[in-house]
Amino acid sequence: MGSVLIVDDEPAICWTLREALRDEGHQVQVAPSAEEALRLTAGTPAAFVPDAVLLDVRLPGRDGLEALEDLRQNIGAVPVIIMTAFGDLQTAVNAVEHGVYDYLLKPFDLDPALAIVNRALQPSVSDSTEGAAGAGLTPSSVGETIIGRSLAMQQVFKNIALAAASEISVLITGESGTGKELVARALHRHSPRRDAEFLPVCIPALNPGVIESELFGHVRGAFTGAAEDRMGLLELARAGTVFLDEVGDIPLHLQVKLLRAIEQGEITRVGEARARPAKPRLLTATNRPISELIAQGQFREDLYFRLSVFHIHLPPLRERPEDIPLLAEHFVQQTQAARGGQPVTLSEAALRELSRRTWPGNVRELRNAVEHAALVSRGGMIHPEHLPRPLAPARVEPANLLDTVQAALRKWVAQAARENTDPNPELYAEFLHLVEPPLLEVVLEHVAQNKAAAAQLLGLHRATLRQKLRRYGLPQPE
Ligand SMILES: Nc1ncnc2c1ncn2[C@@H]1O[C@H](COP(=O)(O)OP(=O)(O)OP(=O)(O)O)[C@@H](O)[C@H]1O
Ligand SMILES: [Mg+2]
Numbered sequence: 001m002g003s004v005l006i007v008d009d010e011p012a013i014c015w016t017l018r019e020a021l022r023d024e025g026h027q028v029q030v031a032p033s034a035e036e037a038l039r040l041t042a043g044t045p046a047a048f049v050p051d052a053v054l055l056d057v058r059l060p061g062r063d064g065l066e067a068l069e070d071l072r073q074n075i076g077a078v079p080v081i082i083m084t085a086f087g088d089l090q091t092a093v094n095a096v097e098h099g100v101y102d103y104l105l106k107p108f109d110l111d112p113a114l115a116i117v118n119r120a121l122q123p124s125v126s127d128s129t130e131g132a133a134g135a136g137l138t139p140s141s142v143g144e145t146i147i148g149r150s151l152a153m154q155q156v157f158k159n160i161a162l163a164a165a166s167e168i169s170v171l172i173t174g175e176s177g178t179g180k181e182l183v184a185r186a187l188h189r190h191s192p193r194r195d196a197e198f199l200p201v202c203i204p205a206l207n208p209g210v211i212e213s214e215l216f217g218h219v220r221g222a223f224t225g226a227a228e229d230r231m232g233l234l235e236l237a238r239a240g241t242v243f244l245d246e247v248g249d250i251p252l253h254l255q256v257k258l259l260r261a262i263e264q265g266e267i268t269r270v271g272e273a274r275a276r277p278a279k280p281r282l283l284t285a286t287n288r289p290i291s292e293l294i295a296q297g298q299f300r301e302d303l304y305f306r307l308s309v310f311h312i313h314l315p316p317l318r319e320r321p322e323d324i325p326l327l328a329e330h331f332v333q334q335t336q337a338a339r340g341g342q343p344v345t346l347s348e349a350a351l352r353e354l355s356r357r358t359w360p361g362n363v364r365e366l367r368n369a370v371e372h373a374a375l376v377s378r379g380g381m382i383h384p385e386h387l388p389r390p391l392a393p394a395r396v397e398p399a400n401l402l403d404t405v406q407a408a409l410r411k412w413v414a415q416a417a418r419e420n421t422d423p424n425p426e427l428y429a430e431f432l433h434l435v436e437p438p439l440l441e442v443v444l445e446h447v448a449q450n451k452a453a454a455a456q457l458l459g460l461h462r463a464t465l466r467q468k469l470r471r472y473g474l475p476q477p478e
Contacts (some may be wrong), residue, residue, distance in 0.1 A: 001025045001026060001051060002050075002121040003026065003027040003029070003048070003049065003050045003051050004021050004026050004027070004040070004051065004052050004053070004054065004117060005028075005031065005037060005040070005048065005052075005053045005176070006021075006028065006031070006054045007030075007031045007033070007036075007037040007055045008054070008055075008056040008059075008083065009032045009033060009254060009311075013056075013083075013342060016110065017110075018030055018111070020110055021114070021117065022112055023258065024114065024118070026117075029050070031059045032059075032060050033060055034059050034061060034063070034064055034066075034067035035062060036060050036072055037053075037055075037067070037069075038342065040073035041071065041075055047074065049075065052081065052121050053078060053080045053118040053119055053297070054081050054083055054117065055081065055082055056084070057082060057083070057091060058084070065091065065094045065098060068080065068098050068100075069098070072098075077099070077268065078119035079101035079121075081100070081102045081103070081104060081116055081117065081120060082095050082104055083108070083232070084104075084105065085105075085106040085107075088157065089145075089157045089161070089186060089190075092157040092158050093160070093164065093190045094383070096161040096164075096165055097165070101120050101359070102116050104116065105151060106386075107329075107350070113473055122462045141150055143187075143239065144182055146160075146182055147323065147330045148320070148327075149322060149323060149326055149327070150320035150322050150323045152315045152319070153320065153323060156312060156314060160187055160190065160312065162310075163187060163310045164186070164189075164191045165190070165192070165386045167191075167192075167281055168283045168309045168310050169283070169284070169306060169307050169308070169309045169310070170184075170187060170308075170312060171247075171285070171290075171307050171310070171311050171312070172283065172284070172285040172286075172311075172312050172313075172314065173285070173286055173288070173289075173290075173311065173312075173314070174285075174287065174314030174315070174316070175314075175316045175362055176287050176361065176362065176364070177361045177362035177363055177364030177365060178314035178315070178316060178362045178363060179362075179363055180245070180287070181200065181245065183314065184198075184200070184241075184285060185198060185243075187283055188240075188241040188243075188281075188283070191241065191281065193239060193241055193281055196238075196248075197240035197241070198241045199233050199236060199237045199243065200242075200243040201214065201242065201243065201245065201350050201475070202245040203245065203246045203247060203250055204246050204249045208251060211250065211251065211254060212254055212270055213226075213230070213255070213270050214231065214232060214233060214307065215232045215233055215254070215258070216234060216261070216268060217230050217231045217232030217234075217255065217267070217269040217270065218230055218232075218272075219236055219271040222269070222270045222272070222475060226271065229269075232267065232269065232274065233280075234261060234280055235269075235278045237280035238277075238279065238280060240280060240281070241280055241282075244283070244284045245285050246286060246287070246288075246391075247286055248290055248293050248299055251378035252300065255299065258303060261278070261445050262282065262306050265277060265278065265279045265360075282307065284307045288346065290304055290308075304426045316359075316362055317359040317362045317363055318358045321355055324355045324359075325351055325354070327366055328346055328351065328366065329346065331366070331370040331371060332344055332370055332374060332382070334344070335371050335375075336374070342380060344372075344380065344381075344382060345382065346381075347382060347383050349383060349384050350373065350382045350383055350387060352384075352385040353387060354369070357390050358390075360391050361391055362451070365391060368388070369387055370421065372386075372387070372388045373386040373388070409431075409434075409435070412434065416430065416431075433472065436468060440454075440458075440468060440469060440474060441474065443457055448478035449478075450477070451466070451476075469475075
């Protein structure tokens with residue numbers, strides 16, 4: 001049994017929570033505003049001293065989080081559970097900085113909400129304010145805003161806020177263009193290392209031969225061209241953050257070295273035996289599932305565990321279409337601010353068209369589309385015809401294509417083997433009949449029906465080619 005203070009201006013929420021908590025035997029008080037909550041909890045003898053607080057963020061008058069600092073003077077370190085309909089990253093960060101115990105996203109179901117309150121009321125709860133509290137409200141650092149009202153993005157905000165405050169390594173996953181780098185920058189911006197450097201490095205952009213020296217540095221004479229000692233990124237970012245983008249592309253032998261660097265907090269420059277202390281914070285990202293790379297022996301599992309102590313996944317845009325209007329408006333405004341001129345607005349129809357598309361290139365593609373449209377609309381209203389044509393929905397990567405073809409052929413063979421009851425089966429010939437004609441046709445097309453050139457490209461004798469064309473009933477070019 002405990003006492004709970006509910007601070008919310010929506011009578012329906014207050015009523016539901018109050019009845020449910022009273023049924024469980026708790027003592028409940030309700031305040032419709034932060035001011036009222038402060039009044040209720042002020043002054044020693046008459047004050048209501050709650051064991052837990054459920055606090056709405058958006059309140060008439062003072063904002064719940066903003067008032068929390070004052071409320072803490074009255075209530076001390078009791079667990080505070082934030083309730084919010086739709087917060088931004090700053091809300092989540094502020095919540096963590098104020099030592100908020102948990103975070104309920106509205107609308108919420110009653111049962112999980114009660115479970116959280118009951119957990120908060122347990123005398124054994126470890127004080128989650130530790131470390132985070134007292135950091136105080138930092139003025140909301142302007143930077144790249146991360147937009148999103150979907151539940152998935154609200155979770156991402158919460159995770160950024162939780163992870164930012166600590167030193168743990170974070171692995172950020174998601175398809176291309178979902179905002180992985182944006183999240184990495186936000187993690188740094190909201191971390192205790194925010195005043196030190198953020199050093200992003202995109203592994204596939206580096207020549208494989210220089211990855212080691214880029215990351216770990218080298219000493220003079222370590223290899224041809226190493227004219228002087230040079231610090232690597234991991235050493236440069238000692239007090240800051242290193243962001244390893246497409247970390248799956250780090251060669252295996254360097255994965256061992258990286259793991260050792262992380263575990264021991266020291267790095268060794270190329271060409272030097274001495275280890276030097278370096279403890280940068282490591283953030284990594286990948287748009288390929290690392291589990292597949294591990295299965296293929298291309299990525300070390302132990303390193304993976306080290307890097308993914310905390311994991312933030314960004315869902316593709318097609319799985320959170322409710323974010324599209326907000327993002328589109330945001331990009332329109334950004335373009336506007338950058339270019340000035342006549343105000344640009346999105347028409348209803350353009351917005352509908354944007355929401356209808358599947359965005360294989362995710363937020364990046366949406367951003368480009370909106371910027372393009374703002375430009376061609378020449379100020380004024382953006383209509384659907386101003387939007388660029390959508391990218392082909394499913395881009396078939398060559399690797400996938402090969403997989404697809406081989407899978408289809410396997411299926412065909414298995415089925416043909418099952419069904420073939422012919423006394424003189426000719427499965428091999430049938431198989432060739434399936435795959436050779438397209439090969440011959442496309443090659444002939446490619447060389448403008450020149451049989452000699454086709455034979456050469458195929459690596460076949462001209463007579464053999466002629467024979468095959470006849471066998472498959474294909475036209476014989478002159
Ligand atoms: N939630 C978001 N709110 C606002 N802008 C976003 C959001 N997500 C992505 N963007 C914008 O979309 C673009 C792509 O984002 P980012 O570079 O972070 O993607 P990525 O996941 O790192 O992609 P890649 O895998 O191709 O490197 C950037 O211009 C970024 O600012
Ligand atoms: Mg990126």
